[in-house]
Amino acid sequence: MNCSRIKSLLVVCFGLFALLFSTSLLANENPVVTDAAKQEVSEGAPKEHAAKKEVDFNVTETILEHIKDEHSWHLWGNKSIHLPVIVKTNKGYEVFSSEKLVEVERLENGTYEFKPIIYKGNFDYKLIEGKLKIVDANGNVDKAANKQFWDLSITKNVASLFVSVFILLVVLLTAAAAYKKTGVKSAPKGIQSFMEPIILFVRDEVAIPNIGAKKAGKYLPFLLTIFFLILVNNFLGLIPFFPGGANVSGNIAFTMTLAVCVFVVVNLSANKSYWEHIFWMPGMHWSMKLFLAPIELIGVFTKPISLMIRLFANITAGHILVLSLICLIFIFKTVFASAIAVPFAVFIGMIELLVAFLQAFIFTMLAAMYIGMATEEHHHEKAHGAHH
Amino acid sequence: MLLEINPLVLPDIGLVFWNTIAFFVLLIVLGKFAWKPIIKAINERESGIEEALLKADKMKAEITAMQNENEALLAKAREERAALIKEAKEASEKMVAEAKDKAKSEYDRILADAQVAINQQKNAALTEVKNQVGTLVVEVAEKVLRKELSNKADQESYIKQLAEGVKLN
Numbered sequence: 001m002n003c004s005r006i007k008s009l010l011v012v013c014f015g016l017f018a019l020l021f022s023t024s025l026l027a028n029e030n031p032v033v034t035d036a037a038k039q040e041v042s043e044g045a046p047k048e049h050a051a052k053k054e055v056d057f058n059v060t061e062t063i064l065e066h067i068k069d070e071h072s073w074h075l076w077g078n079k080s081i082h083l084p085v086i087v088k089t090n091k092g093y094e095v096f097s098s099e100k101l102v103e104v105e106r107l108e109n110g111t112y113e114f115k116p117i118i119y120k121g122n123f124d125y126k127l128i129e130g131k132l133k134i135v136d137a138n139g140n141v142d143k144a145a146n147k148q149f150w151d152l153s154i155t156k157n158v159a160s161l162f163v164s165v166f167i168l169l170v171v172l173l174t175a176a177a178a179y180k181k182t183g184v185k186s187a188p189k190g191i192q193s194f195m196e197p198i199i200l201f202v203r204d205e206v207a208i209p210n211i212g213a214k215k216a217g218k219y220l221p222f223l224l225t226i227f228f229l230i231l232v233n234n235f236l237g238l239i240p241f242f243p244g245g246a247n248v249s250g251n252i253a254f255t256m257t258l259a260v261c262v263f264v265v266v267n268l269s270a271n272k273s274y275w276e277h278i279f280w281m282p283g284m285h286w287s288m289k290l291f292l293a294p295i296e297l298i299g300v301f302t303k304p305i306s307l308m309i310r311l312f313a314n315i316t317a318g319h320i321l322v323l324s325l326i327c328l329i330f331i332f333k334t335v336f337a338s339a340i341a342v343p344f345a346v347f348i349g350m351i352e353l354l355v356a357f358l359q360a361f362i363f364t365m366l367a368a369m370y371i372g373m374a375t376e377e378h379h380h381e382k383a384h385g386a387h388h
Numbered sequence: 389m390l391l392e393i394n395p396l397v398l399p400d401i402g403l404v405f406w407n408t409i410a411f412f413v414l415l416i417v418l419g420k421f422a423w424k425p426i427i428k429a430i431n432e433r434e435s436g437i438e439e440a441l442l443k444a445d446k447m448k449a450e451i452t453a454m455q456n457e458n459e460a461l462l463a464k465a466r467e468e469r470a471a472l473i474k475e476a477k478e479a480s481e482k483m484v485a486e487a488k489d490k491a492k493s494e495y496d497r498i499l500a501d502a503q504v505a506i507n508q509q510k511n512a513a514l515t516e517v518k519n520q521v522g523t524l525v526v527e528v529a530e531k532v533l534r535k536e537l538s539n540k541a542d543q544e545s546y547i548k549q550l551a552e553g554v555k556l557n
Contacts, residue, residue: 069400086402129395151402158406165410172422179429184436199426220427221419229414253399257407316396 057330063323067247067316068130070156071098075242078104078112083159085132088150091122098153101127123149157254160246164232171195172228202227206365210372219371222265226258227364234315234356238349249359250315252308259308262367267300270374277378303370307363314359318352 073081082099096119105113116127123134123145132153134145154162171191178192188196202224207216233249248254276282278296281289325345329337537543 064396068395069403131395131400151400152405153402154406155400155402157403161403161407161410165414168414169417172418172426176422176425179425184429184433195426196430200430203427203430217427221423222415224423225411225415225418228418229411251399251403252397253401253403254407256399257404257411261411312397 057327059324059327059331062327062330063320065130066323067250067319069246069251070130071101071127071132071153073156073159073242073246078106081159081242083154083156085125085151085153087121087125087132088152089122089134089145090148094121096121101125101132156246157248157251160236160243160248161233161254163243164229164236164248167236168228168232198228199224202364206361206368210365210368211375212372215375219265219269219368222261223364223368226262226367227360230258230311230363231357231360234360235353237315237319238352238356247316247319250312250319252312255308255311258311258363259304262307262370263301263304266303266367266370266374269371271377273378274374274376303366307366311359311363314355318348318355321348322352 071085072083075081082097085096085098085101087094100119101116103115103117105115107113118135118139119125123142124136125132126135126139127133128135128141132151134142134149136142172195175192175195178189182189182192187193203216203220206227207220207223211219230249233254236244237247237249239245278300279293281292281296284292322345325341325348328341329335331337537546
């Protein structure tokens, strides 16, 4: 009794101390953060005047700037990693550094401004609102040329994706090697013991209940890969600095690719009874069958689309929430706003940790469910027949 | 386009392209070198555990059966022992009784023999005593008579007396 009371008192004291400390720390750091924010503002709205920037703090621009993809990976100040730009046009492939797309200008207040400039290759390339476009001599978007323009650059998200792939390969191949080394008879150790419960969780809670023990093994590698890829990218997205900071799993292209993979797997593994239930629902009146067929057919597409949007929206919303809370400090233009904003941001960050796991789980769970629906053996055909 | 689409929901072809490659690389490499051995190992371990548990159950059942058998054997042995003891007791009692009977009959016989012998001895002794007494009496009578009849006058008187008694018929 006594012991727990002392413990809770300690927790409260420590919490208060940490809060004060974090506030004072943030007060010190504040100018730097403001600089960075201004920088992004300048990047997003290049037409604005330097003097005006002190007054105009565009929250939407700042947040979107953080969520969107970039051609270079900004680290701090004027330091960025210049990622390669790869473009394909009707004149073939072209590779150049993204360094050539921006011009860094040091402002009077010590911050940096990144101005998009035209790079002259086979065509004139310029970043328009963060996206690479072909422009004409006047600096306007050349719509006709852009139709045959493919931007296959290693962007920040692509680089972050590669980082996550690298992490996954290292971690999981290490774990797999441990199984080979120590054999099955000994208890798992280290990374192996960390990964095994997650793998078992995916197998026992996701794959087997939805697909059935018999077929689950066939789809388990696919589900595990999807789960771990989403999970690692979700976690990397929560880290605010390099090598995290990219919003990969909150990018529609990423979720779309995975959703398309699920769509392909589901429809390729679908059996006869699945298609029958879509186009000619058994056990229904023929008019009802005609009515249900288009609805069910739409369902085939809405399932992966819902997967795509759910993951994208959840992760993006989380990032927007955290960024909005941090932006409160700049909206109120006072250090004391951080006393509220930082604890809230930490709190949301905690929830985001949960969401990171939860969304990976839900995506995998629903993918497994769709696969399960497509491969299910219907044993109630006779029951349907009885209705006729 | 009539509607201006938010760039957030507009997928970049570049990321789609690289993501597809990354995903398939992951799927193939992990599928072959990570998931396969890991899942195989986990399944092996699980089946091993299951087997071990089944074996343990079987062993347990075997041990219980053995214990039951042992107990049954013990009980049987105990019963046998009790029966043996009982039998032995009975036998010994019987033997004792028999021995007693035999001893008694022997005693009786010896007693009877002894009595017979005693009687015989007694009779013999009595006969001898009788004979002895008879002899002694005769001797005494002879001596008395001799003494009595040492003078002639007594002899004649005695003969006369005897003759008187023997009256010729």
